Amino acid sequence: MKRSVCLTLLTISLQLLTISCSTSKEKATVKESTAQTASSASIQFDADSAYHYIEQQVAFGPRVPNTEAHVVCGDYLVSKLKSYQAEVIEQKMTVTAYDGTPLKARNIIASFQPENKNRILLFAHWDTRPYADADADEKNWQTPIDGANDGGSGVAVLLELARLLQTNKSNMGVDIIFFDAEDYGTPEWLEDENVESEDTWCLGTQYWTQNPHKPGYKASYGILLDMVGGTNATFRKEQISMHFASYVVNQVWDKASKSGYSSYFLPSEGGVITDDHLYVNQGAKIPSIDIIDYDPARKNGFPDTWHTLDDTMNHISKETLKAVGQTLTNILFENNK
Numbered sequence: 438m439k440r441s442v443c444l445t446l447l448t449i450s451l452q453l454l455t456i457s458c459s460t461s462k463e464k465a466t467v468k469e470s471t472a473q474t475a476s477s478a479s480i481q482f483d484a485d486s487a488y489h490y491i492e493q494q495v496a497f498g499p500r501v502p503n504t505e506a507h508v509v510c511g512d513y514l515v516s517k518l519k520s521y522q523a524e525v526i527e528q529k530m531t532v533t534a535y536d537g538t539p540l541k542a543r544n545i546i547a548s549f550q551p552e553n554k555n556r557i558l559l560f561a562h563w564d565t566r567p568y569a570d571a572d573a574d575e576k577n578w579q580t581p582i583d584g585a586n587d588g589g590s591g592v593a594v595l596l597e598l599a600r601l602l603q604t605n606k607s608n609m610g611v612d613i614i615f616f617d618a619e620d621y622g623t624p625e626w627l628e629d630e631n632v633e634s635e636d637t638w639c640l641g642t643q644y645w646t647q648n649p650h651k652p653g654y655k656a657s658y659g660i661l662l663d664m665v666g667g668t669n670a671t672f673r674k675e676q677i678s679m680h681f682a683s684y685v686v687n688q689v690w691d692k693a694s695k696s697g698y699s700s701y702f703l704p705s706e707g708g709v710i711t712d713d714h715l716y717v718n719q720g721a722k723i724p725s726i727d728i729i730d731y732d733p734a735r736k737n738g739f740p741d742t743w744h745t746l747d748d749t750m751n752h753i754s755k756e757t758l759k760a761v762g763q764t765l766t767n768i769l770f771e772n773n774k
């Protein structure tokens with residue numbers, strides 16, 4: 438008896454739902470078709486442009502804090518973002534490296550629609566590692582790397598998104614942060630199992646979480662791009678991201694698949710990676726994920742070029758840049774409510 442009442446109620450409510458759905462669906466269809474002509478159908482992420490942004494960064498030389506190339510590249514990034522009509526804030530600071538070296542560092546923050554309360558945070562590190570300490574040849578361990586992928590690629594994808602944000606309106610306010618001093622962590626040759634060295638990485642991000650560029654800064658969620666330009670890259674569901682922001686991971690992976698990039702964004706489990714998103718999650722309390730090329734079947738999970746002198750333009754793929762860039766483009770400009 439009870440069951441049948443329930444069922445009847447369910448049927449009635451389902452019918453009501455169908456009726457209300459069909460009317461709102463009609464409206465939605467109309468709305469969508471206008472929106473599509475205006476934006477989503479036509480917004481293409483230009484992988485050639487992103488590739489060029491990596492070339493430009495690499496041309497400065499390794500972007501290691503306390504070097505001239507680092508200063509000049511920072512100026513280039515600021516001027517690019519300003520040219521795309523973003524509001525740009527530079528956060529200059531001195532942070533202390535694992536060995537006590539004071540590092541002159543600079544976080545570069547670009548805001549689109551700064552007045553919009555509904556915000557998304559996109560971030561990447563822009564500095565490059567001073568040491569090729571994962572290089573097969575020990576003679577190279579003290580040599581700085583080009584960082585085409587590790588550093589260059591995430592920044593390049595975000596610069597291309599900034600270019601698109603200049604001419605296309607998202608319904609979200611967007612903040613792009615280029616964090617500094619991510620990659621100056623304790624070198625492998627000094628790694629000591631008994632000494633915790635995790636916090637020697639991501640120094641710019643750690644500074645920012647303690648000194649946000651705007652008091653009480655919040656975003657609905659954050660996406661970190663790290664090594665998103667390598668040949669044959671694959672992205673797996675990184676576990677810190679899953680812990681703090683599984684719904685963001687799933688939303689991004691779903692969008693990637695709907696955009697035709699399910700061969701890059703795999704549904705399998707990734708590593709547990711100490712990266713800038715950890716501090717954004719813990720310190721700033723913004724649910725954030727890491728899109729990072731990581732395959733547990735590899736030696737250390739990261740691409741073979743990681744922290745080696747091989748992290749050069751030769752191993753950058755426009756197809757990978759397109760897969761990541763187009764997925765993010767579709768997140769920013771599709772399904773706007």
Ligand code: AHN
Pocket residue numbers: 587620622635638663710711712
């Ligand atoms: C560590 O190696 C501790 N984390 C990886 C974060 C990283 C370094 N991403 C790029 N370079």
Ligand code: ZN
Pocket residue numbers: 566587620744
């Ligand atoms: Zn690195």
